[in-house]
Amino acid sequence: MRIVMVLGASLCPVVLHAAEAAPAPERPAAAEDPSASSSAAAASPETDAALLREIQAATAPPVGAAVLPDLSATPPPPLTTVPARPASGIGPSSTYNPAMSANGLFQGALTSNRRPSDGGLQTALAIQELELQLLTHIDPYFAANLILSLPEGEGIGAEEAYVTPSAQPFGLQARIGKLKLPFGRENALHTHALPFVDKSLVGAAVFGAEGLAEIGVELSWLLPLPWYAVLYGAVVNGDNPVELAAAEQYAMASFAALKHVFDLSDDATLEAGASFAGGKNANAEWAQVGGGHLVFKWRPARQAAEREAIVMVEALYATRPNDARVLGLYGRDQSIGGAYAYAQWRLAPRWYTAARYDYLGYPSAARGITRRASAILVFAPSEFSALRLEVRDTLPPFHAEPIYEGLLQLNFTLGAHPAHTY
Amino acid sequence: MRSSFFVSIVLAVVSVVAPAAAKLSVVTTTQDPAAITRSIGGDRVTVTALAKGYQDPHFLDAKPSYMLLLHNADLVEVIGLDLEIGYIGPIVAGARNDKIQPGQPGFLDLSQFIQPLEVVAVADRSQGDIHPNGNPHYWLDPENGRAMARGIAARLAALDPGGQALYAANLAAFEQTLTAKEAEWQARMAPLAGKPIITFHRSWTYFTARYHLEVAGFVEPKPGIPPAPMHTLGLIKLVRARGIKILLVESFYDRSAPAIIAEKSGARLVAVASSVGGDAGVDTYFDLFDRITAELERALRS
Numbered sequence: 001m002r003i004v005m006v007l008g009a010s011l012c013p014v015v016l017h018a019a020e021a022a023p024a025p026e027r028p029a030a031a032e033d034p035s036a037s038s039s040a041a042a043a044s045p046e047t048d049a050a051l052l053r054e055i056q057a058a059t060a061p062p063v064g065a066a067v068l069p070d071l072s073a074t075p076p077p078p079l080t081t082v083p084a085r086p087a088s089g090i091g092p093s094s095t096y097n098p099a100m101s102a103n104g105l106f107q108g109a110l111t112s113n114r115r116p117s118d119g120g121l122q123t124a125l126a127i128q129e130l131e132l133q134l135l136t137h138i139d140p141y142f143a144a145n146l147i148l149s150l151p152e153g154e155g156i157g158a159e160e161a162y163v164t165p166s167a168q169p170f171g172l173q174a175r176i177g178k179l180k181l182p183f184g185r186e187n188a189l190h191t192h193a194l195p196f197v198d199k200s201l202v203g204a205a206v207f208g209a210e211g212l213a214e215i216g217v218e219l220s221w222l223l224p225l226p227w228y229a230v231l232y233g234a235v236v237n238g239d240n241p242v243e244l245a246a247a248e249q250y251a252m253a254s255f256a257a258l259k260h261v262f263d264l265s266d267d268a269t270l271e272a273g274a275s276f277a278g279g280k281n282a283n284a285e286w287a288q289v290g291g292g293h294l295v296f297k298w299r300p301a302r303q304a305a306e307r308e309a310i311v312m313v314e315a316l317y318a319t320r321p322n323d324a325r326v327l328g329l330y331g332r333d334q335s336i337g338g339a340y341a342y343a344q345w346r347l348a349p350r351w352y353t354a355a356r357y358d359y360l361g362y363p364s365a366a367r368g369i370t371r372r373a374s375a376i377l378v379f380a381p382s383e384f385s386a387l388r389l390e391v392r393d394t395l396p397p398f399h400a401e402p403i404y405e406g407l408l409q410l411n412f413t414l415g416a417h418p419a420h421t422y
Numbered sequence: 423m424r425s426s427f428f429v430s431i432v433l434a435v436v437s438v439v440a441p442a443a444a445k446l447s448v449v450t451t452t453q454d455p456a457a458i459t460r461s462i463g464g465d466r467v468t469v470t471a472l473a474k475g476y477q478d479p480h481f482l483d484a485k486p487s488y489m490l491l492l493h494n495a496d497l498v499e500v501i502g503l504d505l506e507i508g509y510i511g512p513i514v515a516g517a518r519n520d521k522i523q524p525g526q527p528g529f530l531d532l533s534q535f536i537q538p539l540e541v542v543a544v545a546d547r548s549q550g551d552i553h554p555n556g557n558p559h560y561w562l563d564p565e566n567g568r569a570m571a572r573g574i575a576a577r578l579a580a581l582d583p584g585g586q587a588l589y590a591a592n593l594a595a596f597e598q599t600l601t602a603k604e605a606e607w608q609a610r611m612a613p614l615a616g617k618p619i620i621t622f623h624r625s626w627t628y629f630t631a632r633y634h635l636e637v638a639g640f641v642e643p644k645p646g647i648p649p650a651p652m653h654t655l656g657l658i659k660l661v662r663a664r665g666i667k668i669l670l671v672e673s674f675y676d677r678s679a680p681a682i683i684a685e686k687s688g689a690r691l692v693a694v695a696s697s698v699g700g701d702a703g704v705d706t707y708f709d710l711f712d713r714i715t716a717e718l719e720r721a722l723r724s
Contacts, residue, residue, distance in 0.1 A: 048655060051686060055651045055658075058682040168518040171493065222493060222518050228486035261486040266474065269485065301474045302674060304481035349648060349676075382646065383508075384547060419508050421516075422484045 098136030098144075101417035103192040105129045105409060112404040121405055127153030128198075128409065129191045135418055141166055147190070151209075159190065159213065171222035180213045181255050182232055183275040184291040184314050187211045193420055195310075195344060196376055197390045197407045201358040202338030206289055206318045208242040212277060214253065215239065232257040238279035243289060243318055245282045253279025261422070269422075271295040285321040297422075308346040310354075315339035336362050338370075353377050368397020386411045446582050449491050450499040451506050452479050453698040454561040455532055455570060457707045459499065462575045462592045466585040475699020478674045479505055480551070480646070484512040492517035495528065497581060499574065502533030505558035527581060533558065535573040536566045539627050551646025562696060562714075563628035564604055567707055571596050603708050608633070610715040614722055619668040620661060620689065622675050625696055629714070638666055641679050649679040661687035668721050672696040690721040 105128035111121045130150040137143045142163050149159040162177030182188045186203045188211075198204070203211070216236030223229040238244040238253030257275040264270055271294065278288035293314035300307050317337035342356035358372040374392035388409045395402045446467045450456040456471035463469065472488050473479050479501070492498055492513055500506055514523065521528035538556020545554035560566045575593040579586040611633040618638035619630070624645050630637050639660050643653040660666070661683060669689045671680045677693060684691040694717045695701040695710065704713050 051658065052651055052655050054686070055654045055679075055682055059649065059651065059654065059678045164515075166520075166523070168520055171518045173516075173518050222489070222516075228490045263485070263487045269487070271486075299483065301477040304478055306676065382547070382551070419484055419511050421512050422486055 096136070098134040098146075099416040099418070100135075101133045101413060101415035103129075103131040103133075103190070103414075103417070104412050105192055107197065107410075108408045110406045121407075129153075131159065131190060131192065133417065137166070138163070149191075159210070171224065173220050173222075175218045178213060178215045179218055179234070179236075180211055181218065181234060181236070181277070182257055182259070183207075183212050183255065183277060183289070184257075184273065184316065185271075185293040185295060185312065186314060188421075192411055192413070195342060195354055196356055196374060197388060197409045200314070200338075200340040200356070201360040201370055201372055202314075202316045202336075202340060205336055205338065205360055206243060206316045207240060212240055212243075212255075212289075214255075216252075216255075218255070227263070228261040230259050232259070236279075243277070243281065243287055243320065244279045251280040251284075253277060267300045268296070268298045271297075281320060283321070287318065287320050289316060289318040291316040305349045306346065308344070308352070310344040311342075313339065313341040336360070350380050351378065352380075370397060371395045384413045384417075446496045446578065446585075447494055448497045448499065448578075449495040451482075451510065452501055452561075453700075454567070454707060454710070455499045455501070455574065457698040457705075457710075458567060458571050458596070459574050459578075461596045461707070462571055462589055463578055463585075464588055464592055466582060466588060467578065471699075473697075475695060475697040475704065476674055476701070478672075479697070480508065482506070482509045484509040484516070486516070488513045489516040489518075492522055493519050495519065495522055497528050497530060497577065498522040499530045499532055501558050501561070502531040503538060503556045503558035503560075504553045527577070530573070530577050532570050532573060533560065535569040536560045536563075539631065540624065550642070550644030552644075557624060557627045559625040559696070560628045562626060563632045564600060564607065564711055565632065566628060568597060568600055571600075599708060603711065607711050607715045610719045611635075614668075614718060617668075617722075618664055618666045619670050620657060620666055620683070621669075622671040622680060625672060626670060638664060641669075641671070641675075641683070654679050654683060657683050658686045661689050668692055668718065670694070670718070673700055690724060692717050692721045694718075 106126075107128040108125045109121050110123050113120065116122050127150075130153055132148045134146040135144070142165055144163050145160065146158070147160040148156050150156050158178050160178055160180050162175045162179050164176075165174050180188045180190075184203075186194070186200055187207060191198070199209070199211070214234070214236035216234050218232060218234035220230050220232045223231055232255070234255040236253050236255060238251055240253075244253050255275075255277045257273060259271065259273040261269055261271045273293050275291045276288065278286065281287035291314065293312065295310065295312045298309045315338070318335060320334035320336070338358070338360035340356055340358045342354055344352060344354035346352040354376050356372075356374045356376075358370070358374070360370040360372075362368065372392055372394040374390055376388055376390040378386055378388045380386040386409075388407075388411060390407045390409070391405070392407075393402045393404050445465075446463065448456075448459050448463065448467050448469045450459060450469065450471045452473045453471045453475040456469045459467060459469045470491055472491070473482055488509070489512075495517070498514070500510060514529070519528075520526065523529060524531075533556070538560065540553075540557040542549070542552055542554045545552055561570065571593055575589045578589045582589075615634040616636065618636040620639050620641065621630075621637055622641040624640065624642075626635075626637065629635075639657050641649050641654075641657065643649060649657075661669075666687070666689050669680050669684050669691045671677065671691065671693045673693050673695050675693075677691070680691050680693075683689065694714050695704045696714075698704055698707060698710050700710075701713060704710050
């Protein structure tokens with residue numbers, strides 16, 4: 001609650017300033033719409049100002065409209081009833097180019113932590129990530145999806161790169177290549193699609209910043225049940241640097257998950273899932289991760305653009321026998337576990353807010369417990385851009401004082417980005 | 423108790439794995455092609471529409487239950503022209519049904535049967551949420567409904583040759599009723615020909631083209647962009663200056679901006695269904711135009 005109040009207070013000046021900076025109402029009507037007559041243009045500025053105040057009071061939500069430039073002066077796009085003809089000739093053709101899109105995440109951060117550890121948040125302006133996606137059919141038999149990312153804007157790498165056979169017999173679907181495995185709810189999400197600016201504490205602690213993204217083969221089966229239920233299984237290389245990363249050759253890791261989604265009504269769904277991954281870790285010991293999640297979504301069909309609520313909880317537990325990399329505690333139990341829960345509420349067509357509580361605990365008392373409370377306010381002018389303000393307070397193990405942090409993120413998408421999964 | 427629970431689960435599974443009837447299973451993305459398909463297919467088809475008639479067709483999620491519906495479908499009909507771009511890709515891919523993948527006989531893009539309007543040769547997103555290949559709200563021209571019905575009948579006959587005669591007969595009946603109804607709608611709309619109206623979204627392009635109404639402005643400054651106060655003020659001035667009588671709004675849109683435009687300008691706010699099922703009593707494709715034309719006629723008279 002304290003965080004939400006701080007968030008609200010911090011935004012108020014922005015909104016008020018934007019409202020004050022709105023264009024002066026005495027602009028002639030002809031400038032707003034060329035089709036308006038001269039008589040309308042002659043209306044007195046006092047009358048327009050009073051009318052504008054009434055419009056602002058009557059239309060909701062005024063805050064969203066106030067911070068955007070007025071678009072009415074821009075002429076509509078040129079329209080034609082003749083379909084555009086593709087270019088033809090003997091030169092290189094773009095006809096078969098894949099659908100391309102890019103995402104950018106610009107971030108400003110402020111932290112009360114004077115001594116941020118490696119990977120910890122620092123007070124800075126930064127490129128959080130750039131991502132490029134290419135998606136197309138290869139031929140009648142395969143489709144491909146290539147997602148390249150540049151964390152912090154540098155060093156391109158394959159976040160995902162997989163091929164999907166077109167044939168899907170008996171409700172089966174395969175993916176081959178580098179895959180963000182659908183472990184739980186958060187792992188398969190790309191950074192720009194996360195509900196908060198970054199991952200949950202437990203997600204980052206168990207699988208690392210890049211998540212469980214492995215090279216391998218995944219097979220999933222739509223179970224023949226009256227509700228949506230999918231069983232996943234995968235054999236992967238086991239390269240995750242935090243949990244797996246076996247040095248031995250042929251030390252493959254395995255993954256399995258079961259996901260159910262129930263329609264509670266036309267407007268509400270409930271998703272329940274359980275996931276498992278196991279393989280040899282860097283010390284040639286058997287490491288494994290188990291997880292479960294529940295997601296409730298409500299989006300009324302009559303107000304799909306205006307109202308939406310999401311409540312979610314996810315828990316992960318990982319065993320790491322004899323993992324010597326963490327604090328040098330070789331021979332001791334390095335298992336970790338934790339959970340997070342969040343609730344999201346759409347305030348208006350372009351505004352939503354959410355709050356999350358993170359708990360990252362360890363069976364070993366020597367490792368302590370980390371707790372975090374976060375709140376976020378998002379203004380999304382369209383489906384392709386969003387400005388997200390997050391504040392959070394984190395209490396790490398053995399700290400007397402919490403760490404207060406604020407993050408402002410600009411999240412944007414260019415091009416033909418495919419629709420997100422539910 | 424445990425055994426009865428087990429039996430009910432088994433029965434439910436069997437009902438999904440081995441459907442008893444051999445009817446053609448058709449899934450449409452919106453209600454209007456569903457209504458037309460029911461008219462053509464009669465008892466030989468089962469038809470399910472994903473969007474409700476009262477739902478903004480731009481704002482559907484790729485719900486997993488849609489994938490399940492498509493998994494068991496013989497035919498999927500889409501409006502196309504990117505109306506379903508926010509969800510159709512994941513649900514068709516996630517359906518794991520080879521029959522209904524694009525390019526297969528079980529996937530029918532109905533936009534191929536109509537002449538699209540508002541094709542934008544050079545598009546970018548500064549123009550708002552436009553559809554570069556054409557405005558997708560084409561079912562609001564009854565002649566496009568005729569073209570859709572013919573396309574649907576042909577595809578049903580191709581997938582179910584045994585029903586060819588029935589589909590042909592039902593198509594003939596549909597067209598006969600449509601022709602008769604069009605005369606009624608034309609008579610109702612004749613007094614509005616040439617008159618300017620304001621609409622919320624670019625949803626009424628085909629309807630206004632058919633009945634020769636002039637769309638003088640939009641409540642949205644650009645497609646998909648909510649109205650800012652300055653734009654609303656400009657519209658009020660425009661309506662006053664031109665003496666515009668009608669503000670046509672789909673029933674699912676927020677009415678705060680249209681309401682104040684109507685209040686301050688004297689125009690009549692007409693909130694009406696733009697799809698079958700959008701209002702009580704709008705159960706068929708003919709009901710839809712009956713309702714729209716009746717509401718507009720009433721607004722003009724008032």
